[in-house]
Amino acid sequence: MMVSASPSLIARSSLEEMLDSLRRRDEGEKPKELPPALPARPTSKARLPSARRSLPNNFKVEDAEGSPECLSSLNKRKERDSGFKAGHFGVKRMDKDQNVESPYDGAPEECQIRPEKIGKSDWDDNIGYFINKKLHVWCRLRSGLWELGTIQSTSGDEAIVSLSDGNVIKVCRVELLPANPDVLEGVDDLMQLSYLNEPSVLYNLQSRYSQDVIYSKAGPVLIAINPFKDVQIYGDDFVTAYRQKLADIPHVYAIADSAYNEMIRDDVNQSIIISGESGAGKTETAKIAMQYLAALGGGSCGIEHAILQTSCILEAFGNAKTSRNDNASRFGKLIEIHFSTLGKICGAEIETFFLDKSRVARLEDGERSYHIFYQLCAGAPSMLKEKLKLKRASEYKYLNQSNCLAIDGVDDAEKFHMLMEALDIVRVSKKDQEHVFSMLAAVLWLGNISFQATENENHVEVLADEALTNAAMLMGCSSQDLMLALSVHEIHGANASIDKRLTLQQAIDARDAWAKFIYASLFDWLVEQINKSLAVGKCRSGRSISILDIYGFESFQKNSFEQMCINYANERLQQHFNRHLFKLEQEEYELDGVDWTKVDFEDNQECLNLFEKRPLGLLSLLDVESNFSKANDLTLADKFKQHLNANSCFKAERGRAFSIRHHAGEVLYDTSGFLEKNRDPLPSVSIQLLSSCSCQLLQLFASKVVKQFQKPDNTSCQINSLDPPKPSTGIKFKGQLFKLMHHLEGSRPHFIRCIKPNSKQLPGVYEVDLVLQQLRCCGILEVVRITRSGYPTRMTHQEFAGRYGFLLLGAGVPQDPLSLSIAVLKQFNVLPEMYQIGYTKVYLRTGQIALLEDKRKQVLQGIIGIQKYFRGNQARHHFHKLKEDVLGEKAGRRAGARETLDDPQNSKKLHPENAKFKQKAGRKNSEVKVLPIKICHQIWQSFKGGCFRLKQLWSERKRKMLNCRGNYDSLRQDGQNMMQR
Ligand SMILES: Nc1ncnc2c1ncn2[C@@H]1O[C@H](COP(=O)(O)OP(=O)(O)OP(=O)(O)O)[C@@H](O)[C@H]1O
Structure with missing residues (x-):
């Protein structure tokens, strides 16, 4: 469920555009019958500061109403004093709050948006114009869909509209919006639309999508609509076309190309931030971007192949079939590709976020666990299967609980073979691969361990069956130890510890906690191995392109802790988007004295405050509550309601529920399981057992947990589920997110918004409502508005x-x-x-820079033409001179040689062959064609000398060419003349 700006608000932007045009018309700039103009550009009142003028601390500019207003701090203070309230088109102000954390350097951000200066809306005159000219308008039907039509007449607040399907209906005027002329149908960039309103944007994208044109631009943002089928727009030919700038239609390749070129040109790190909801195509888009970068920066070491192969491994271990996507990533991923000074890929580093480990033990109907489990069961060679005591996927409880074992069109066995190849390419040793597979099998067998009640119903014993034996064997511990660990909980008292037998539910939870812990640790370990293999070599330049593919906003019928974390991450990313596309952009205009009317945008700082404020933010309260042994999910919900009600993004609901108004919509959360998931406990006995297992991986995983429990002074503290010194999941996640934001802030962002066209994952189906929700929640219209009226x-x-x-x-x-x-x-x-x-x-x-660049190119080409001519002339002149010299020298030598040969004294110096020849032929000396060696050598030396002199002359000429300003000026003049001609 998503909520966004009300249609009337969005409509306002186009009304605003029309008003501007009307105003112009009234001012007599245009004759009466001209169509409403393009959105008005603010008239330039560019001040021309003196060359060395520095920006005064409190410089003043006039606002549009003429009242001098001090910018920066003064401006902010004034608005704070006037106490504006938050609202869509009103002013939104976030007070500086000392308790709000920010991942950015310096003080917490203060966000202010001035009210947009919009005149009173008046569509009437325009409607008259549209009626006269029989121009198309968009008409919103009762169903909420927009349809094209022409207005026949109006009366009061109503209009009679003839729709394109022949129907004639009566609608409220507010349900009408201007449509763009046909010539603008399917434009590449939404900026080109004359009328920027929701239906125009929606149908422009739809028209492109119906022709398999899946990429469009919204100013600086690339919109990618998932085709759910193979579209023939990738591969070597397309890479070459974008590389050589032969293609300029929007594409992921174009985004990756600008990121690469900007990195090289400006020596600045870049990031490609891909967002969108589950199934929108983020992971595919990230792969396509990586393929392009690999083609551009691929070198001799072949590391780019290894980088591309990481997708296969990460997808196997981190993706699963969900109700929304057959290949849903259940973790966030940032891949940073490093480049050498020559622009070649020299390594990469992957960072992952928040793997959804609950999926290992619990599945919703119709969903699957991580792909790797099914791939292993289907594709492992028989020897390996034998070793791991593997059975078919259907025999494991962790896999068969959701009645979904296969995915249409996916061959798990084949995927397993591809995975093995990828592991080889990424240089994960065969031994390590075997360890990984044993751990996976151990997880599956753990899930099959069952319990039976003893004494009274409250306590359980582990059933000693093949599941227990196989799990213990694969983990490298005894069945007895495993039985004990799964049925007894050790409680540490002041003086001694006592063993408490677990209830059935506790035992099941303990078993599942083990499985989840092993799987999550295995995933992290695998990423570590990949990173070691892709480690950046010595040739690194410090420059990189990071690609972020993070789970999109989630809202299900039942939303839990995982959804809350995912949506929190999306809020942070949305702020990054806002910051770069709205805030920093407009701030720069203000600070640099650019005449600019602020454009409003939806700020989500309030929602971030709800999560991050200390001590009374969601995460802090959750953490405090997690430390109380008596707290439960209901007391947690009460705490939230008690302390968070003042935040406008929080809404108290009944019982354990509460709602959050996210930027993408309102989500209802249920606190059931929040505390447990946030604590993420592993009983102390488990850690001890894991440490004593003969399996090296398990020992390693256990040692990492022990480190987390260590106190800052390095003294180990007792590991007990009652002691919660380990950072909680929520706090850990927040830390990761802040680190990520720091990383992104250090790079120049390129945004890609992936859009899911339908919820059935079908090609060719475009659900208008679904697309609209997604466009609204990422503020696409606002981005276009800012870019269009701005100075990119x-x-x-x-x-x-x-x-x-x-x-x-x-x-x-x-x-x-x-x-x-x-x-x-x-x-x-x-x-x-x-x-x-x-x-x-x-x-x-x-578009203006392209104009200047064209001129520059023309002039440079003229200059180069003249230079070529000049250099060619010089070279020819010198060549002829040298040739003459050499020939002259040769002739001289020949003459000398003849004299030498004629001298009988020298005949003995002749080469024996020559002498023989001379005698044999009996010719005259003057007719001899073969020269003596010495003379040949002399001529050769002289020729080489000539060449050397020629080379010297060349370089001298070149130097002179470059240094000689007079020459250059005249060349430039010639170039200009040529161009003008
Ligand atoms: N450019 C594309 N060409 C062809 N098919 C695509 C493309 N992009 C996405 N798809 C299809 O859509 C499916 C879902 O895409 P993807 O897994 O990238 O979505 P996602 O946004 O990463 O989802 P999640 O957030 O759930 O991981 C893919 O498995 C693929 O079948």
């Missing part, structure tokens, strides 16, 4: 002048970068509304 290209005055200054001609070219930049913009007729000059940077609207 910016360069410092120095950079701009350095890059384009040379295009100016004449003696009066200004010298300081600011004046030079302005002169360039004027020279090339960049319209004033298409740029702004800030205190430090030049800001350009979309």
